[in-house]
Amino acid sequence: MPVSPLQDPDVAAIRQFNRFHTRLVGALNERMLASDYSLAQVRILYELANARPDAPPSARDLGDILQMDAGYLSRLLSGLESDGLLARTPSPENAKRLALTLTERGREVFSGLNEASAREVASLLSGLPAEARGQLTGAMARIRRLLGDTPDTRAFILRDPRPGDLGWVIHRQAALYTQEYGFDWTFEGLISEIAGKFVREFDPARERCWIAEMEGEVVGSVFVVRQDDEVAKLRMLYVDPVARGRGLGRALVEECLRFARGAGYRRMVLWTNDILVSARRIYEAAGFELLEEEHHRSFGHDLVGQNWGRDL
Amino acid sequence: MPVSPLQDPDVAAIRQFNRFHTRLVGALNERMLASDYSLAQVRILYELANARPDAPPSARDLGDILQMDAGYLSRLLSGLESDGLLARTPSPENAKRLALTLTERGREVFSGLNEASAREVASLLSGLPAEARGQLTGAMARIRRLLGDTPDTRAFILRDPRPGDLGWVIHRQAALYTQEYGFDWTFEGLISEIAGKFVREFDPARERCWIAEMEGEVVGSVFVVRQDDEVAKLRMLYVDPVARGRGLGRALVEECLRFARGAGYRRMVLWTNDILVSARRIYEAAGFELLEEEHHRSFGHDLVGQNWGRDL
DNA sequence: CCCGATAAGTTGACTGAAGCAACATAGTCA
DNA sequence: TGACTATGTTGCTTCAGTCAACTTATCGGG
Numbered sequence: 001m002p003v004s005p006l007q008d009p010d011v012a013a014i015r016q017f018n019r020f021h022t023r024l025v026g027a028l029n030e031r032m033l034a035s036d037y038s039l040a041q042v043r044i045l046y047e048l049a050n051a052r053p054d055a056p057p058s059a060r061d062l063g064d065i066l067q068m069d070a071g072y073l074s075r076l077l078s079g080l081e082s083d084g085l086l087a088r089t090p091s092p093e094n095a096k097r098l099a100l101t102l103t104e105r106g107r108e109v110f111s112g113l114n115e116a117s118a119r120e121v122a123s124l125l126s127g128l129p130a131e132a133r134g135q136l137t138g139a140m141a142r143i144r145r146l147l148g149d150t151p152d153t154r155a156f157i158l159r160d161p162r163p164g165d166l167g168w169v170i171h172r173q174a175a176l177y178t179q180e181y182g183f184d185w186t187f188e189g190l191i192s193e194i195a196g197k198f199v200r201e202f203d204p205a206r207e208r209c210w211i212a213e214m215e216g217e218v219v220g221s222v223f224v225v226r227q228d229d230e231v232a233k234l235r236m237l238y239v240d241p242v243a244r245g246r247g248l249g250r251a252l253v254e255e256c257l258r259f260a261r262g263a264g265y266r267r268m269v270l271w272t273n274d275i276l277v278s279a280r281r282i283y284e285a286a287g288f289e290l291l292e293e294e295h296h297r298s299f300g301h302d303l304v305g306q307n308w309g310r311d312l
Numbered sequence: 313m314p315v316s317p318l319q320d321p322d323v324a325a326i327r328q329f330n331r332f333h334t335r336l337v338g339a340l341n342e343r344m345l346a347s348d349y350s351l352a353q354v355r356i357l358y359e360l361a362n363a364r365p366d367a368p369p370s371a372r373d374l375g376d377i378l379q380m381d382a383g384y385l386s387r388l389l390s391g392l393e394s395d396g397l398l399a400r401t402p403s404p405e406n407a408k409r410l411a412l413t414l415t416e417r418g419r420e421v422f423s424g425l426n427e428a429s430a431r432e433v434a435s436l437l438s439g440l441p442a443e444a445r446g447q448l449t450g451a452m453a454r455i456r457r458l459l460g461d462t463p464d465t466r467a468f469i470l471r472d473p474r475p476g477d478l479g480w481v482i483h484r485q486a487a488l489y490t491q492e493y494g495f496d497w498t499f500e501g502l503i504s505e506i507a508g509k510f511v512r513e514f515d516p517a518r519e520r521c522w523i524a525e526m527e528g529e530v531v532g533s534v535f536v537v538r539q540d541d542e543v544a545k546l547r548m549l550y551v552d553p554v555a556r557g558r559g560l561g562r563a564l565v566e567e568c569l570r571f572a573r574g575a576g577y578r579r580m581v582l583w584t585n586d587i588l589v590s591a592r593r594i595y596e597a598a599g600f601e602l603l604e605e606e607h608h609r610s611f612g613h614d615l616v617g618q619n620w621g622r623d624l
Numbered sequence: 625c626c627c628g629a630t631a632a633g634t635t636g637a638c639t640g641a642a643g644c645a646a647c648a649t650a651g652t653c654a
Numbered sequence: 655t656g657a658c659t660a661t662g663t664t665g666c667t668t669c670a671g672t673c674a675a676c677t678t679a680t681c682g683g684g
Contacts, residue, residue: 014436097661124459200501387635
């Protein structure tokens, strides 16, 4: 029995946000739209300024991108041309298409508008402390990611942990494993304790933690801890679903192996569970071998724990 | 030396999000705008449908709210009136102002549009698993909060923890204390370990944890743990800055006291540090007394630890 | 009780945004 | 070469929205 979407609190929350953000963007654009150029013209300038110089778009391309009527567009382009902001030159290979490029003056005008718009945003930010800005951009990145907006750069970076990262990794991992495998909160307790112990007994020479970041968001982690002088242990390998399929897991494990070799270890071991298949594949690819398995009951499930290891 | 706002990655991230969201909202509204009514008319219907029935707005009120030209508005209202969607009746106390109210038909039309819009949003959500929805609305709530949009209801609720909450609380608290007091990451390690130990040794009859939620976001927490049969210990009281000044800290502590009494404890104690002044005030107001202080070096600072306690 | 001031609302005239359709022109392919 | 298609231009129209002049109603003060 389908309930009305009006009853869904998530739907209500999103619509409320949409109203809020639409108003916000309206306010930000208000002053900018008081310029000599209409919104449509500014959008054209934006596209042209951001186009690849070796492949300038034609009027048709612009129409497709901006979803504008060809006739309307033609007039707008004429206006911009007679203002000296853009040049229409026949493409070398296809004389039917007119290549559109910004003139020097066009670039100046656009960068003026662009900077004004950036200033508006900057003044919005000026009242916020650095931590709040990070939260703001992080939340925005998350929304885009969740709604399938492909970020420009999907590269990840590995870095040392900063305060707050451990909690974040615990939070995400607990939420993820609860959702995917039905783990109960004892899992979150376990990883909290592991993380806390790691910090308390931290030996910088022989232990390390990496945080993976993509688009400003934490999307992965891994820890190397000392088991004994000869053996390092890899713990809490975590790869967020949004970052899967990009070799992040492999990169994290390889970073661990490299560090462990440099720190003088002879061997690396790790403990995992059989149901974590994607992790298993990473370990196999990184040269680990399954040593032994034992049944145990944890996190509300009957699981098969696995010990893996490899020489360095 | 002020750098150009174009250089600021936060500004760039926000502008990118703004473009993304504007496009998204445009796509969501596309079908709805294909209805018989223009955006301006729909906005009017929205305002009227959401107005307090005992204080129907006048044309002037609407103009102020919607930032519309009075003449334009007048025409739009005429159109809606002749379509039978709204009634203009003179206000009893001020005959100059015409009270605008939706007719039965107006309410029907609006709820049709409203539902169509909600359906669009619902179909956007339909592809997302429950966890992603929670993240989405959470991120949206955070943005609104950070940018100072006052939510309709600023009430908080206290609830039991769910998987992911512990990590979130650790994350937030570590970020907060790092920013406000310069604590290093050993603080995060400590609270992670405390949280983990709490879960491992959890005794449902005598221990408990509350998570405070406001607008769907976790904004506070507190733990009660057993010290011995007679004495309960309050730990990890955390109140997010955004929730301050609403009595959340007091509510959390009182919940603890109530629970501790019910669980048969005779006394409650807690440990804190002198620099956490806002926490101190909460403890004092809740009847705790400072028992002893000791100097210690932790989290990268010289601190004064305090033991507080009160009988139940 | 009336008169000016003012608030609320209406109407006419106008501008710019945007879409549609007919048309011109240049390339493409049989 | 001729039919066809892609690209762009122009004329016409509609609608959204603004401005200013105007009407009407209310209110306060003499």
